[in-house]
Amino acid sequence: MSDQVQFNRDLCQFLARATTPFxxxxxxxxxxxxSGFSPLAENESWDLQPGGRYFVTRNGSSIIAFGIGRQAGPARGVRMVGAHTDSPCLMAKPNPERVQQGYFQVGVQVYGGALLNPWFDRDLSLAGRVSYRDTAGKLRSALVDFRDPVAIIPSLAIHLDREANSSRTVNPQTDIPPILCQLADDEKADFRGLLRERLLAEHPACGVEEVLDFELSFYDSQPAALVGLRGDFIASARLDNLLSCFTGLQALLQWDGESTSLLVCNDHEEVGSLSASGAQGPFLATVLERMAGSREAYATLADRSMMISADNAHGIHPNYADRHDENHGPVLNRGPVIKINASQRYATNSETAGLFRLLAAQEDVPVQSFVVRADMACGSTIGPITAGGVGVRTLDIGVPTFAMHSIRELAGAADGYNLSRVLRRFYNFAGELDAG
Known part of the structure; x- marks a missing residue:
């Protein structure tokens, strides 16, 4: 089995399990x-040793993993890769029960910039975090995942909307509440009761007495798959941006122990990153300060460090090629993409891009560039947020993708593996991180 085939098999398994940021x-x-990394707690003292491997989580939805290099010290800097754990989705409302025509439906909020039309007629499951009171009266939390398809959002038949193919729009309040089941005449809709049953099924010893609250997302239960006549593509939910989380993790697991290296995967990027666990929060900065040991050492560390912000890029769609700049249309399976924007929507500069091209050439991995059309708005990533908040040189890159923010996205089967090779070389890069 080739390394790329094994990488994609492991990626598909990861995507199947990673149904929510939690x-x-x-x-x-x-x-x-x-792999030998030790967990740390933010409310305890840390004793970080050269050669040590550690990780710390916040809110259960963001994680930072790092290794202290044998050549550690603020003047050596930190090689950092950043990604995000969240994806656009439909989240259950706090009081979600809706009963219409005898159907038990769930009211939902749209999380992030979701492409809504593909959510219709999909086999949906439900997962997330549930907070509850146990039999001892204590507050507890646990993860749940129904796994099976438990809901669906049926389309309106074209016979009842003859303009569906030309002018149908989606009202997120009225058109997309998923259907869970049909109720008997004397049956009541009880969403928290369903969650209590699920908690007991997944965690028999949890002692749940009452479900208090929840953060639950619907997701497509169809598993990730290699598709195409020659298996050229990988199709899955949540490729944006779990593909980058996985590639960064695989690279860090191959760290050689010399230079201090770090992976940060934040929640809430799709809604602006402003949260305690988001990239606009203090999570990364506080970890770096503890690694440095003092405020002055932190300033030196930040100056000598570099962040690669990994977030999917827009591949040029063969049916919509006019939506791209004619010289900057990334093609799937032609290598990772350096993302550039003069207005700093991406944080790339010539030095960080140059280093990435150098590392990619050493791995014989092709590199592409993306610049949005001058007459179109540009998205953004955690890159500029990290650069502005932490003060490190930053590069924005990503794997080219189709159908970004759809319930099922498409990427090249070779690109994730090739990006992981470049990120591994970056983690293990022994030279200086600037042009000198």
Missing amino acids: HAVSVMAQLLLE
């Missing part, structure tokens, strides 16, 4: 534990 962090923590 589950993604749980899976990543387990993989780190199995």
Whole structure:
């Protein structure tokens, strides 16, 4: 089996388990534990040793993993890769029960910039975090994942909307509440009761007495798959941006122990990153300060460090090629993409891009560039947020992708593996991180 084939098999398994940011962090923590990384707690003292491997989580939905290099010290800097754990989705409202025509439906909020039309007629499951009171009266939390398809959002038949193919729009309040089941005449809709049953099924010893609250997301239960006549593509939910989380993790697990290296995967990027666990929060900065040991050492550390912000890039769509700049249309399976924006929507500069091109050439990995059309608005990433908040040189890169923010996205089967090779070389790069 080739390394690329094994990488994609492991990626598909990761995507199947990482159905929410909470589950993604749980899976990543387990993989780190199995690879010899030690968990840290933010409310305890840290004793970081050269050669040590550590990780810390916040809110159960963000994670930072790092290794202290044998050549450690603020003047050596930190090689950092950043990604995000969240994806656009439909989240259950606090009081979600809706009963219409005898159907038990769940009211939802749209999380992030979701492409809504693909959510219709999909086999949906439900997962997330539930807070509850146990039999001893204590507050507890646990993760749940129904796994099976438990809901669906049926389309309106074209016979009842003859203009569907030309002018149908989606009202997120009235058109997309998923259907869970049909109720008997004397049956009541009880969403918290369903969650209590699920908690007992997944955690028999949890002692749940009452479900108090929840953060639950619907997701497509269809598993990730290699698709195409020659298996050229990988199709899955949450490629943006769990693909980058996985590539960064795989690279860090191959760290050689020389230079201090770090992976940060934040929650809430899709809604602006302003939260305690988001990139606009203090999570990364506080970890770096503790690694440095003092405020002055932190300033030196930040100056000598570099961040690669990994977030999917827009591949040029063969049916919509006019949506790209004619000289900057990334093609799937042609290598990772350096993202550039003169207005600093991406944090790339010539030095950080130059280093990435140098490392990619050493791995014989092709590199592409993306610049948005001058007459179109540009998205952004955690890159500029990290550069502005932490003060490190930053590069924005990503794997080219189709259907970004759809319930099912598409990427090249070779690109994630090739990006992981470049990120591994970056982690193990022994030279200086600037042009000198």
